[in-house]
Amino acid sequence: MATFLVILHGLLAVALLGSITHQAFAVAWPSRSKAGFANAYRAVSSPVYANANVVLFIAVAILGGVIYPNYRVWVRTYLESARLYSAVGSFEVKEQFISIGLGLLPFYWLLWRRPEAAGKSARMAVTLMLCFIVWFAFLVGHVLNNIRGLFGL
Amino acid sequence: MNNNNIEKLVPVFSAAFAVIYIFSVQLNWALFTYHPKIRQWGWLVEPGRDGPPMYWYGWLVTSTLGAAAVSVIAWPLLRNRPTQYWLGWTVPLLVIISVFYFFRDFFLR
Numbered sequence: 001m002a003t004f005l006v007i008l009h010g011l012l013a014v015a016l017l018g019s020i021t022h023q024a025f026a027v028a029w030p031s032r033s034k035a036g037f038a039n040a041y042r043a044v045s046s047p048v049y050a051n052a053n054v055v056l057f058i059a060v061a062i063l064g065g066v067i068y069p070n071y072r073v074w075v076r077t078y079l080e081s082a083r084l085y086s087a088v089g090s091f092e093v094k095e096q097f098i099s100i101g102l103g104l105l106p107f108y109w110l111l112w113r114r115p116e117a118a119g120k121s122a123r124m125a126v127t128l129m130l131c132f133i134v135w136f137a138f139l140v141g142h143v144l145n146n147i148r149g150l151f152g153l
Numbered sequence: 154m155n156n157n158n159i160e161k162l163v164p165v166f167s168a169a170f171a172v173i174y175i176f177s178v179q180l181n182w183a184l185f186t187y188h189p190k191i192r193q194w195g196w197l198v199e200p201g202r203d204g205p206p207m208y209w210y211g212w213l214v215t216s217t218l219g220a221a222a223v224s225v226i227a228w229p230l231l232r233n234r235p236t237q238y239w240l241g242w243t244v245p246l247l248v249i250i251s252v253f254y255f256f257r258d259f260f261l262r
Contacts, residue, residue: 065210069189072207089259096178096252099213100245103170103220107241110163122164122238129246 002070006145009063013138016056023049024131027124046127050112053130054105061098064141075144087144094140101133161231162224164241170220171248174212177219179255183211184218 023046031042071091079087104126111123143150176182186195190204199206231237 085262107167125242
């Protein structure tokens, strides 16, 4: 069951990663032209991603919370016994970032619900912060999930 | 409370959540503890009963309730002012940066 949930957690994280990266590019580096892949990637309508990102972030966080006890009991104790403190610390940082991201979600949703000029800089900042959090969490989770294979342990 | 009023509270909620959360982590203000090995819950901060205790869920609830309380308390100050958008992202950004500082020991061993 835990393996299934880890895979589902990873798949939803991939969907979130794609969605929020798309939105972040479109808001930070917009393009009016749709000529070519790079321009088309940046020329999407940013607000349409907001609800999906909120739902995916919450779903991935809940799944992460469900499988977290397995990590705490079995994986972290292994990492500590192997003296892989950077790996343990990376997960700790990821955990705190996800929490701060959860606290940001209502503000993110508000900013995209009715995009107004007054909230433009906040909208860009919050979107980029959430994008950073998602990328950080994804990379740390991916490396930890494969740490024995990646580092020949 | 109409939509416009809620809009004024949301940035305060996000800022307060981030600050209360980092204090919860640093000072361990968990509202409850989970003992994953024996699948038991306990109120407030408890030492491990059998295996490592988990405080993360408790920190999240502490922060959510605390941020909601701060938002309500701040309401009289915000009522006649424009929405403080800057508050909702500058404070969480500073907290994100502070996380690297608070957890530096893991990377310096």
